[in-house]
Amino acid sequence: MPQTHQRREGSAPLRPRRLATKSLPEHNRRNNRALVLQHLFHTGPMSRADLARESGLTRVTIGDLVAELQGEGIVHELGQRPGARPGKPATLVEIDADAFHIAAIDLSPEDSFIGVVMNLRGEVQHRLEQPLAGAMGETAIEKVLQLVAGLLHMSSSTVLGLGVGTPGIVDGAGVVRQAPNLGWYDVDLGERIRRVFDYPVYVANDANAAALGVRTFGSIPTGSVMVVRVEHGVGAGLVIGGGLIEGEQYAAGEIGHIVVDENGERCACGRRGCLELAVATPHLRRRVAEAGAAQRDEVLKDAGHALGIAMSPVISMLNLNLVVLSGPADLIGGTLIETARNTIRERTMSAVSNGLDLRTADGDEDLVLMGAGVLVLSGRLGVS
């Protein structure tokens, strides 16, 4: 029976149905501006006429938008396009990557906070490390503020905004609901930073940020990515169709305490055989050490197998094509990821596993920082 007009009366605090929002002419403009920037960002320098063709907007409108962006210094002309073609030569336009900088910080490492200043292409300009020295709670917040101050001081260009990737559960407003490792509970981190520095601040969970980083800066353009971070704990970030999956309580990706082996070791959470016991670095390193060199591969196999068990249903359910595993290269690189790959192949339909690309984070390990940058790019310029 359709009960259309009925309001909620249950028990659990469900998130309300998200109603669409009104749209005004100015939203229109913002969207088209972002569209132009998105094309320039992902395709590189191009002419106004190119932009018009690719976006579907008219040359006139594009000209107007480009002029606006040029006026703000986000975009600049690059001179005429080389090479001979009939017609008036095109004037290339590109995003002025160094006109603005982005400050990005990663609060997920265990013993320090890391911050960078990057340009609009995501190229790191400066890097700063803030040792934690066991700081928690308010003291840890102080450390964040110090790090931000240092970064802002370093930047030579106007800073577009500040992106933060933090462990823990972060709601849509930038409030850290809980981050046990840092002793944070309902800390409005965004507001705390904003109050001191008055810059646009964007906060997200570290794994979620990493997923954004992969999607925007990764070498494979794709609609959906899952990033699984194996660190002190295990967490995942998920981007589908361009958007982050946050979860009803903003706890999406909290997969550390999925049970993968009902008869496994007892976990601190009270259950047996949690994924975290099998793969999180402290446990895994302990196990590797206990096993000795000869049995090392067995341990890594078990870990990869556990990971595969946990990920298979998710990959099947969502029909993902790209899963990035991030963590200490010496642990996740070889046997572990190969075993995970095999386990997934054994546990999912071939139609799904054939399309799947499970890989480690290639290159540097700045995924979280990149993603924190994307938060700013996306929030300020509509680029992602």
Place this chain on the structure above:
Amino acid sequence: MPQTHQRREGSAPLRPRRLATKSLPEHNRRNNRALVLQHLFHTGPMSRADLARESGLTRVTIGDLVAELQGEGIVHELGQRPGARPGKPATLVEIDADAFHIAAIDLSPEDSFIGVVMNLRGEVQHRLEQPLAGAMGETAIEKVLQLVAGLLHMSSSTVLGLGVGTPGIVDGAGVVRQAPNLGWYDVDLGERIRRVFDYPVYVANDANAAALGVRTFGSIPTGSVMVVRVEHGVGAGLVIGGGLIEGEQYAAGEIGHIVVDENGERCACGRRGCLELAVATPHLRRRVAEAGAAQRDEVLKDAGHALGIAMSPVISMLNLNLVVLSGPADLIGGTLIETARNTIRERTMSAVSNGLDLRTADGDEDLVLMGAGVLVLSGRLGVS
């Protein structure tokens, strides 16, 4: 290293990054029209001033939009609001639920196709059944066309569009990529119907449709729902944040061949211990019959356990709050769903499982038909 301008060069056919689309003033209007209808649909009759307050648009704009909708007959005035308040009495406006009808068909039952004509509130006006008699391939398409013809003939109002929930993998354009049970491969079902009847046609996978049905017509307003359908096979549909999750190959929700027991029975797909073997109705009924009345509960427990194992990682990863299990009530109703609930509780963080509501489809079993209706509502009116 960010490789922004690089294009794909890999092997598997990834879906391209979905670029945002340009936005014109008319899109603006469509959005606001839909916003008005969405409010009327979910809140019931209200005045123009109410609509203005709730939507954020001005009374003037609302007046204009309502006049437009009134002109098209989608909305009508209901007279003055009863009850005494200061000020000029408000004129209530509501969606004229019977001004238009929607034809919805469900191709998922094993031995017949079901069709209904519903009004805009989802209330069924007429029902029609088309026995399949083993029809497959082109013959099955003929049956669909006959069913549609019958429904259109029955409807007394203008038909807004036609929604189809079909088993199998359906792409975004309404093409059934594969539906083995019906012998369909790359059948452009939408186009086939449209060619004959010239109505707007929307096609989706049955489980996906069911998820839409729950979200829009269900008694619990929620952002995310997972519907798990236990029938001849096992399939799931997933709505997150208002949108269907389709999957990179449009195969999201195809969870029948997730492995839940590595040492289980051999499945037709070649693997061991697929979810489908444990819970799909043919297998389950066979097992129940073999076990006899005394062992019936054990069989159902095993099935529920298998379901719980498969769903736990997904529920954790996505932080879902509402999961609806749909299927034969005599099988899924008692022991099975309770066991699944327990298994999930045992295998996920309490933060997740506490928020979770796992229930059977309440009331009638028309979820797929309801969802097929939502396809039309959403496509034609922007209501969902």
Place this chain on the structure above:
DNA sequence: GTGGATTCGTAAGCTTTACTAACAAACATG
């Protein structure tokens, strides 16, 4: 009963936005 306050719905005119039409500039080609 009457005047004031309040709320509702609608006109009239304005601003923003993107569009069409038209054109000058700059180049290639026969």
Place this chain on the structure above:
DNA sequence: CATGTTTGTTAGTAAAGCTTACGAATCCAC
């Protein structure tokens, strides 16, 4: 050199939602 092409811009138009203002209809206080 004339012609055709392509680029980017100028001028004017159409659509959409906004602000301001006003009449209509009701309640409430005196």
